[in-house]
Amino acid sequence: MELEEVSKSYGNHLVLKNINLDFQRGKVTVLVGPSGSGKSTILRSLNLLETPESGKCLFDDLIIDFTKGVNKKELAYVRQKTGMVFQSYNLFPHFSVLGNIIEGPTQVLKLDKKTAIENAKKILKKIGLESKINNYPEELSGGQAQRVAIARSLAMNPEYILLDEPTSALDPELELEVLQVLLQLARDGQSMVIVTHNMSFAQQVADKIVFVEDGDIIYDGEPEPFFKNNKNLRITKFLSSMVLK
Amino acid sequence: MWEIISKALPQILEAGFKYTVPLTLISFFFGIILALFTALIRLTKNNGFFIVIKLFFRFYVWLFRSTPLLVQLFIVYFGLPYLKIKGIAPDGIKLDAFIAGVITFSLNTGAYASETIRAAISSVPRGQWEAAFSIGMTRKQTLKRIILPQALRVSVPPLANSFISLVKDTSLAASITIVEMFEVSQQIAAENYQPLLMYSLVAAVYAVFCTILSWGQGKLESRLGVKSNMKGSDN
Numbered sequence: 001m002e003l004e005e006v007s008k009s010y011g012n013h014l015v016l017k018n019i020n021l022d023f024q025r026g027k028v029t030v031l032v033g034p035s036g037s038g039k040s041t042i043l044r045s046l047n048l049l050e051t052p053e054s055g056k057c058l059f060d061d062l063i064i065d066f067t068k069g070v071n072k073k074e075l076a077y078v079r080q081k082t083g084m085v086f087q088s089y090n091l092f093p094h095f096s097v098l099g100n101i102i103e104g105p106t107q108v109l110k111l112d113k114k115t116a117i118e119n120a121k122k123i124l125k126k127i128g129l130e131s132k133i134n135n136y137p138e139e140l141s142g143g144q145a146q147r148v149a150i151a152r153s154l155a156m157n158p159e160y161i162l163l164d165e166p167t168s169a170l171d172p173e174l175e176l177e178v179l180q181v182l183l184q185l186a187r188d189g190q191s192m193v194i195v196t197h198n199m200s201f202a203q204q205v206a207d208k209i210v211f212v213e214d215g216d217i218i219y220d221g222e223p224e225p226f227f228k229n230n231k232n233l234r235i236t237k238f239l240s241s242m243v244l245k
Numbered sequence: 246m247w248e249i250i251s252k253a254l255p256q257i258l259e260a261g262f263k264y265t266v267p268l269t270l271i272s273f274f275f276g277i278i279l280a281l282f283t284a285l286i287r288l289t290k291n292n293g294f295f296i297v298i299k300l301f302f303r304f305y306v307w308l309f310r311s312t313p314l315l316v317q318l319f320i321v322y323f324g325l326p327y328l329k330i331k332g333i334a335p336d337g338i339k340l341d342a343f344i345a346g347v348i349t350f351s352l353n354t355g356a357y358a359s360e361t362i363r364a365a366i367s368s369v370p371r372g373q374w375e376a377a378f379s380i381g382m383t384r385k386q387t388l389k390r391i392i393l394p395q396a397l398r399v400s401v402p403p404l405a406n407s408f409i410s411l412v413k414d415t416s417l418a419a420s421i422t423i424v425e426m427f428e429v430s431q432q433i434a435a436e437n438y439q440p441l442l443m444y445s446l447v448a449a450v451y452a453v454f455c456t457i458l459s460w461g462q463g464k465l466e467s468r469l470g471v472k473s474n475m476k477g478s479d480n
Contacts, residue, residue, distance in 0.1 A: 047378075079381040083379060086375065090376035093395065094394050094395055103382075103390065107386055108380060108382055108386075109381075152376075
């Protein structure tokens with residue numbers, strides 16, 4: 001999955017300035033940077049929740065040229081290949097945990113209900129929430145809700161899971177249970193793109209770090225040199241601002 | 246006094262079940278369908294063709310919310326017979342009083358309820374649309390499976406309000422010759438010279454009808470979980 005010379009603006013404000021990025025299969029790409037830098041926009045563009053004005057999105061053999069707009073077929077393809085996890089979970093409040101997870105498989109993939117339920121149970125077991133299968137979202141803690149949101153995304157079998165600040169709304173002890181699930185997924189070889197403010201998690205999980213500032217890619221590479229002995233003034237400034245002195 | 250009441254009450258109730266109740270139910274049914282349709286049209290994106298249709302529905306809502314219901318009834322029942330259209334209705338549009346009532350009450354309810362439904366749909370957080378889109382659902386699927394069920398819960402209390410108002414508004418149908426409850430009470434009052442008693446009696450019957458509906462609303466709300474299940478999906 002690749003973005004090529006992608007630009008996006010809101011009104012007069014340019015949020016992405018001609019960026020190029022690639023996201024490798026089986027790897028975890030972590031996007032970091034100050035608030036409002038454009039990292040969420042990058043993530044949302046990958047799921048086509050945002051449509052950039054120019055540039056291309058390359059997905060296997062599919063090439064989407066944003067200047068021409070996105071047609072329904074391309075939209076369906078990309079949404080099939082990517083799943084999104086939101087900061088505020090966005091679980092469907094009128095469905096149970098099970099209902100949330102099987103909604104996509106039954107409605108979009110047209111799987112029969114029995115198979116969908118079996119798959120859902122497997123996923124719930126993996127994330128340790130089998131006991132909550134019949135609960136409603138309002139009965140879950142934030143950490144549980146976010147794990148269900150991850151399960152909902154996994155149930156669609158996407159190649160890439162995109163996570164937009166998945167733990168920013170959580171208390172530290174709840175954050176940990178979500179991060180644990182994500183680490184496990186990373187070990188299983190699940191391709192992920194994560195936007196996060198948690199630097200120690202980023203360091204631990206990332207195969208690649210992308211530092212975004214003001215709509216520009218400042219750093220794109222290995223995590224090790226990013227976190228240690230970085231010579232770039234803007235990055236060191238950002239990193240030091242993330243730590244309590 | 247009890248003798249007069251026991252004589253009048255069956256007649257009023259008969260008119261109620263024969264005209265008031267059917268007029269309310271049928272008008273509300275069509276009104277809600279019209280309202281849902283209007284709300285969905287008005288929430289579509291602005292692209293070429295739809296702008297004209299949207300303007301038309303906006304005009305409809307404006308028209309029925311800006312004019313008195315009684316005047317609307319008069320126009321449809323007494324006015325339309327004078328609307329002579331060559332080829333289609335050369336002798337004017339003459340409607341049966343009940344039909345005229347249903348048409349007017351449906352259009353009126355539709356205009357008000359469409360705003361309720363539009364607001365309810367808009368009140369569902371954007372994150373719900375995005376979550377549905379991100380698992381690959383189309384706009385239509387999202388609306389049907391995710392947005393409308395949530396919007397429905399929000400709109401039950403205000404729609405019940407419209408329904409209860411409609412029960413009472415049907416008393417206006419008396420003015421276009423429909424012999425519903427209020428018309429019957431007027432006729433009886435003219436015979437027995439007991440206007441205070443007769444109008445109080447019919448008022449009590451309306452109150453009983455509306456109380457039953459309020460009770461039904463409460464039942465429906467608790468069944469749909471209007472108060473619970475709705476919090477905290479988008480914080």
